[in-house]
Amino acid sequence: xxxxxxxxxxxxxxxxxxxxxxxxxxxxxxxxxxxxxxxxxxxxxxxxxxxxxxxxxxxxxxxxxxxxxxxxxxxxxxxxxxxxxxxxxxxxxxxxxxxxxxxxxxxxxxxxxxxxxxxxxxxxxxxxxxxxxxxxxxxxxxxxxxxxxxxxxxxxxxxxxxxxxxxxxxxxxxxxxxxxxxxxxxxxxxxxxxxxxxxxxxxxxxxxxxx
Numbered sequence: 001x002x003x004x005x006x007x008x009x010x011x012x013x014x015x016x017x018x019x020x021x022x023x024x025x026x027x028x029x030x031x032x033x034x035x036x037x038x039x040x041x042x043x044x045x046x047x048x049x050x051x052x053x054x055x056x057x058x059x060x061x062x063x064x065x066x067x068x069x070x071x072x073x074x075x076x077x078x079x080x081x082x083x084x085x086x087x088x089x090x091x092x093x094x095x096x097x098x099x100x101x102x103x104x105x106x107x108x109x110x111x112x113x114x115x116x117x118x119x120x121x122x123x124x125x126x127x128x129x130x131x132x133x134x135x136x137x138x139x140x141x142x143x144x145x146x147x148x149x150x151x152x153x154x155x156x157x158x159x160x161x162x163x164x165x166x167x168x169x170x171x172x173x174x175x176x177x178x179x180x181x182x183x184x185x186x187x188x189x190x191x192x193x194x195x196x197x198x199x200x201x202x203x204x205x206x207x208x209x210x211x
Contacts, residue, residue: 004202005031005059007052009038009071012149013178013195017070020199028206031064039073042115052077056085068092068202072176072194073116075123090205092178092198093120097127100172100192101135108138108170110161111177112146120176140164149179158183165189 004025006017014032021030033055038048052074059067068090069078075091082089097120100107107124111117117139128135142164148156161183165173174192175184184191 003029003031003063003065004206005033005056005062005064005067007055007059007067007069007071007074008032008034008036009073010034010036010179013070016178016181016195017199020195024199024203025206031059031062033059039071039113039115042073048074049077049080052081053084056081056089060085060087066090066202066206068198070178070195070198071116072111072120072123072178073113075119088205090198090202091123093123093176093194094127095197095201096174096192096194097123098131099197100124100174101128101131101133103192104170104172105134106136106138106170107172107174108140108168109174109176110140110142110164110168110180111175112142112149112157112161112180113177114141116176117141120174124174136170138168138170140168145180154182158186162187165191 008014011034035051041048066088070092072093078089078091109117109120121137121139124137142160145157145160161180165187178195181193181195184193
């Protein structure tokens with residue numbers, strides 16, 4: 001595997017994935033593709049599928065042999081895009097969802113946007129069905145956290161998310177967005193996040209390991 005393309009909907013996560021790729025994908029060249037308006041345009045009539053297809057075409061033209069969506073909000077487009085491109089398109093949150101389903105019967109999904117909490121909950125139900133497990137899912141949207149992140153106030157974002165973690169009723173807690181992972185560092189309870197588990201699964205699929 002020579003090159004992998006990460007498709008991002010926010011620039012804030014690019015350094016995190018660069019670090020994880022360097023650790024878990026030795027020898028793999030990384031390409032970052034960004035459309036930071038896709039999440040805002042979901043459900044608004046914009047042709048998100050077409051825009052993702054354009055990004056995918058650019059990645060394959062540049063030599064990418066696999067893609068990974070780093071945003072949960074666009075997970076539902078991964079299958080159709082993989083079929084169109086003829087290369088694998090991985091979902092960063094799939095490994096996290098499998099871990100959550102295996103870990104308990106009551107999962108609290110915490111997000112800062114409704115457009116992300118719904119796809120993540122849907123993915124959990126999909127993976128639970130595949131595993132033959134019954135899972136209760138709570139959907140929690142943290143008011144004000146997304147606005148704080150956009151304004152550059154990461155401390156407030158993390159504090160609001162941490163408070164939601166404390167208040168969550170599930171025995172397993174999932175942070176729906178890769179951009180929320182920093183809030184898990186000071187959490188009082190164990191929390192599942194997608195970047196690390198997603199990259200480790202990608203490395204396994206690609207037959208790569210940092211050892």
